[in-house]
Amino acid sequence: MTSTRSIGKFEYKKPGSLRTTLRILSNKGADARILAGGTDLIPQIKQGQISPSLVLDVKNVPELNRLDWNEDRGLRIGAAVPLSKLLTFVAISERYSILAQACSVIGSMQIRNRGTIGGNICNAAPSADSAPALLCLGARAIVASKNGNRKINLDDFFMAPGKTSIGADELLVEIEVPTPPAHSAGCYMRHTTREEMDIAVAGVASFLTIAPRSKKLKEVRIALGAVAPTPLRVHGAEALLIGKSVTERIIEEVAEEAAEEAKPISDIRASAEYRRELVKVLTRRTLWKSCEMLGIEIQR
Ligand SMILES: Cc1cc2nc3c(=O)[nH]c(=O)nc-3n(C[C@H](O)[C@H](O)[C@H](O)COP(=O)(O)OP(=O)(O)OC[C@H]3O[C@@H](n4cnc5c(N)ncnc54)[C@H](O)[C@@H]3O)c2cc1C
Secondary structure (H helix, E strand, O other): OOOOOOOOOOEEEOOOOHHHHHHHHHHHHHHEEEEOOOOOHHHHHHOOOOOOOEEEEOOOOHHHHOEEEEOOOEEEEEOOOEHHHHHOOHHHHHHOHHHHHHHHOOOOHHHHHHOEHHHHHHOOOOOOOHHHHHHHOOOEEEEEEOOEEEEEEHHHOEEEOOEEOOOOOOEEEEEEEOOOOOOEEEEEEEEOOOOOOOOOOEEEEEEEEEOOOOOOEEEEEEEEEOOOOOOEEOHHHHHHHOOOOOEHHHHHHHHHHHHHHOOOOOOOOOOHHHHHHHHHHHHHHHHHHHHHHHOOOOEO
């Protein structure tokens, strides 16, 4: 028999402007929770993990529903844009395939129709699938409060499970993603126990930029999900590749180092040892795939 739990009373507001939303947050921030798609928030309320006195629905705030791209400014994704809309935005499928790939595995069609990328990162689950891809792309969060706006590099955004560097009186307005440099490519892969509708046991995103003539690596970004308290870049592993030509041996060393830098825990989904092994495998695979996308032949 399914047990039911009564939900504590809360006030629900759905303001139509950013100004009103920020005013409410400045007065009530500590008691309020922001609702975008609600696919994380509603289950948390139902399960009694949180009991806000105010739920502030931001789906009607115009600034949070923008989605645009231009070469100079890059991509701007409003925090309330549903994931499914990102997947049909041509600039994303053509220029940010690593992000499209990460968003396409989140939940199901129904979840992606409601859920947002803003909610995915603000929920700050270590397993959030969009986070490793956004870290690789050098994304920035634009947050606003009554006192103005500030930019947070995604590297400084995740603080702990369920905790970001956004203050109680602040709101994520949009995510800025620079246009990827020429001669760059990357991909995201994750391991789940079930094929669909499952949370990552481990996820890895790799993103490479090469010097076109020498084919040596100019810039390397590798980010992990679900294997530490927060999504994280593995700087030591990245450094092993910079300025190098890609060989099978270096890829193995990088995969080993990425696994060393992971800080996994054992839980119901997998043991820490298994997660470390997955990091090794997924790092190797994402690097091979990224090289293939760039037309680099990996030396033996
Ligand atoms: C069946 C199911 C399957 C799922 N599968 C996956 C999966 O495969 N991969 C994955 O990563 N996730 C998965 N999720 C989790 C969830 O769907 C995603 O994290 C989704 O992107 C959350 O977006 P949302 O708009 O629904 O967020 P919400 O639930 O609306 O919000 C999430 C959190 O972010 C805060 N927040 C939202 N917007 C803002 C804002 N603009 N400013 C400040 N704070 C804000 C909220 O207060 C809340 O704490 C799944 C969930 C379900 C129910």
